[in-house]
């Protein structure tokens with residue numbers, strides 16, 4: 001435990017170092033922030049228009065869709081803030097600078113996350129967080145203790161699952177460097193998918209999404225439970241609680257892939 | 271005394287793909303390190319030298335846990351660095367001459383503060399070590415300067431301090447003097463010598479500059495095409511390969527080149543002549559006597575072979 005605290009402290013210091021370094025170029029930082037806020041504002045407006053005009057999407061109300069958006073968007077935002085940096089492994093591999101992470105007594109993933117930390121990504125979570133806060137009070141849900149815990153549990157599991165996908169797909173870079181696009185389409189595509197009820201997708205894709213890529217557990221199954229809808233494929237209600245289990249499995253798999261990948265690191269000839 | 275660095279039959283092969291024709295890609299293997307074995311005792315200072323592409327950096331990267339050997343075993347401080355990377359990392363210091371490990375946009379002192387946390391050095395201990403290093407390396411005047419604004423020589427001194435803040439017993443340096451001017455090179459060398467003498471730090475350094483080796487190392491390993499082709503002391507290797515010495519004689523008066531069997535006159539400059547001779551053909555005393563028999567001699571000097579020449583001779587075989 002003391003070890004975890006110390007590691008978290010070191011992580012915080014390294015992030016602080018990164019932020020201070022970025023502060024050297026504050027003009028571009030401020031400009032970027034202004035741009036981001038404008039984009040977020042437009043997105044928010046269009047979402048509001050969409051929700052006001054679409055009453056029901058495949059049997060889901062606008063509020064329910066907004067809940068799905070809020071949960072998966074917030075989880076994605078948090079994973080984006082802390083874990084998406086793993087994509088830059090490709091850059092460090094190409095430049096050979098990944099070397100430095102390996103000669104320090106800290107996990108390379110942690111160092112990468114700190115070294116490439118970008119506070120501006122915080123912006124990604126703001127909008128879904130607001131949507132979620134607004135929507136939660138208005139949804140017609142029987143707020144039992146179990147249902148109350150299901151929401152944060154789902155978000156936490158989703159963060160972990162997104163993170164695991166990011167780590168696993170970014171690991172490919174250790175074998176072939178030019179893979180940043182692959183990892184990107186995977187995770188960003190995944191976010192789109194969980195933002196809408198999977199009923200709108202084809203039957204085949206639905207099956208794939210529920211069972212093959214268990215992204216559905218991220219928001220859809222818990223939402224069915226909360227809104228008292230039947231789960232797809234006659235799944236038992238307990239399946240709505242599968243998030244943490246999927247998260248644990250995803251972390252174990254991603255961890256194995258990442259460690260194998262790091263052992264394949266070949267540096268660069270100098 | 272158990273060795274602190276051990277390599278046994280170590281090899282590293284890289285598979286390299288390159289375009290052959292429009293679509294075809296060809297794969298071939300580069301044997302960067304090919305069967306290298308040696309051990310280093312604690313407190314030794316070893317020069318690992320060889321021409322470009324010989325496999326020096328690859329060897330170092332296997333020793334510090336960056337690369338997994340394709341074959342053979344590596345041990346640093348009794349552990350396999352690729353399996354116990356984190357444990358080994360806190361026992362070694364690493365300097366790459368070609369790349370910085372410091373935080374580029376931050377003042378030098380900030381890198382040191384961050385490294386203290388990364389290596390979990392207690393604050394009091396860190397303060398004492400840092401004070402010593404700042405003093406020895408003369409870092410004081412530019413501690414507050416962002417690393418990107420430092421001269422190469424200043425930065426390299428910063429890198430040395432950064433590598434030693436956690437007081438590792440082993441230091442690996444890959445081309446630490448590359449690109450430095452003479453003054454900066456000398457600063458790095460005298461610091462390394464001091465560190466080795468005072469703290470007993472084991473040092474393994476790769477270099478192109480044989481002056482580094484001559485100034486610092488008790489032992490040199492010469493590597494070529496992934497294999498160690500020589501292992502010995504600087505003097506030993508010179509004695510073995512530096513078979514050609516040069517006698518410089520100052521005669522009383524200018525003369526045409528003296529003719530002595532087994533000695534070739536390289537140069538004549540007024541009364542001074544340079545005679546190259548084979549260690550086996552003449553002793554120095556014998557050759558001086560022969561010159562003196564031909565003409566009055568005012569002064570003599572013997573030039574030993576430079577390590578550069580010896581190494582060139584070895585590569586040339």
Ligand SMILES: Nc1ncnc2c1ncn2[C@@H]1O[C@H](COP(=O)(O)OP(=O)(O)O)[C@@H](O)[C@H]1O
Pocket residue numbers: 266267268269270284285286300301302303320321322323324325326327328329
């Ligand atoms: N990451 C790598 N991928 C492919 N080939 C490499 C890599 N690293 C080194 N090599 C090759 O291995 C050989 C040895 O390289 P290196 O150890 O860097 O030599 P040195 O440091 O002695 O100059 C060279 O032929 C180099 O091109």
Ligand SMILES: [Mg+2]
Pocket residue numbers: 270326327328444
């Ligand atoms: Mg090299």
